Amino acid sequence: MAVYTHIDDTQLSAFLSDYDVGTLLSAKGIAEGVENTNYMVRTTGGTFILTLYEQRVATDDLPFFIGLMDHCAASGLAVPRPIKRKDGHQLGQLVGRQAAMVSFLDGVAVRRPRPAHCLAVGKALAQFHQTAAPFAGHRNNALGPAAWAGLFDESRSEAESVRPGLTAMVDEVLPQLSGAAAGGWPMELPQGVIHADLFPDNVFFIGDALSGLIDFYFACRDSLAYDLAILLNAWCFEDDGQFNVTKGRALASGYTALRPLEPAEAQALPLLCRGAALRFLLTRLYDWVRVPTGALVTPKDPKPYAERLAFHMTVDSASEYGLDVGQ
């Protein structure tokens, strides 16, 4: 969470002159977003978030992310709406970086979600899946199962020093999650655009009411139920590592009220949850063992995701997550 790139008043005014947003009133670099630089910008035309895309976002993917936000905002979802420049484009250049302005959304991220928040985010995820269904853009999941073995190999030599037993755990679960294995990673579930990173940081509330979803920079096409598995990991574990089934039930019921799961999706949920835990374990491990001296951003601890993975390896049925499997 850092401002990597500083922009001054002259650069910003020149950038804004390509938009119909009026006169610059204020600009504050904000400590939000791990990958990019974000400014909160006020003009006589409104309040906006200006994002400068730093190195870790593949600029080839930006039209997909921007197009997806545009589609969802136009369809009435509370997501940032990309602002069109006078030339009709939604991407510009600022200080040598690709840059976009989106509408500002009120709301506050919830550090300790309660069941009411889980219910709301489950419902919002289903709404997002339904809204995004007709969106024509395509992006593969660069952090899907095919990437996991290679990702682990890049941190394997440091894994035991992070958490004793981690190597054995990952080596046990990786073959289970192979698409080639019988009973392995399910390839035939309903597909669509998934958010793929809808953590509590990326969901805003005003009181208990959900007010917005942000940060679509991992969105891609994948199994819809995998997105639900990501949320069960991100929203339903307590700080002490325990899975809270009351929160799981709330999240699942919020989702299935709008989009009931097919039997194959419900059956696959434990495996999808293992995959989701492994994906965040591996990317966090990768960053954790590579944190540069003087880094502006503190990497996230991978160990809680090792605990979550260990829990999922004991789960046999989606009902253990609180899903009503109709039995």
Next chain:
Amino acid sequence: MAVYTHIDDTQLSAFLSDYDVGTLLSAKGIAEGVENTNYMVRTTGGTFILTLYEQRVATDDLPFFIGLMDHCAASGLAVPRPIKRKDGHQLGQLVGRQAAMVSFLDGVAVRRPRPAHCLAVGKALAQFHQTAAPFAGHRNNALGPAAWAGLFDESRSEAESVRPGLTAMVDEVLPQLSGAAAGGWPMELPQGVIHADLFPDNVFFIGDALSGLIDFYFACRDSLAYDLAILLNAWCFEDDGQFNVTKGRALASGYTALRPLEPAEAQALPLLCRGAALRFLLTRLYDWVRVPTGALVTPKDPKPYAERLAFHMTVDSASEYGLDVGQ
């Protein structure tokens, strides 16, 4: 410029419940302020800056700073207005730190001030001096001439590695700035509350119109003309180190249009400018040679202030700064 202390939604909502500002809508940690943590907070009652005072601000001084802002805002100056809590106090506690909320000011800091900006800030400085005159609070200048020799001793051993010749320059100028020396630091100039840190970072403009002054955390009682000397240093040198007399003339004329200098103040200006350059040289040098590994904040380079000090040591008359000395 960093968010040192993170506050979550629950902590913030509890803190805001002590104020009559309505419901929390949004809170963003902003990269503003070197010493403290700042959040931009939106509620149904308005937009505010929430400051958490970190270690380098002496909390005993906070009532002076808050009281000064309150006095100036109530007198109509465009400065942050401290918000009163329901109990009437303007300071609270948040995450173990003293904390205050002030009104948000629109405007943008200007990285390369033009003469029009210098004219405006000169005028604003005089307005501030006049407005603050009846303010009863007292705070000594902890970074005044009496502190400079000791401050340099704490960095003396590293000074030559920062800039060859720096030790000799400081050792030459320090005795000139002693209050004890004949023709030394002037002790009898008109006194008042000075801002003492009115750099371009701390002055907001909308277009060419000055919209606000911020960051009163170095304010103290001292010679008013010393504040003008600080501004001549901070606003009127180009990036290549040259003093721009057009900007100096604009700044001085803005100031003297509202508050003409007494002859003794004009006469002392070259010495005051040396002192102001030395003060920022020494505090920047102190921070520069002590930057911890992994620091969130990049210290400011002291070398430009060595160049400015060298320039001031060649100046004999306030007219060289663009001041109309009535001759």
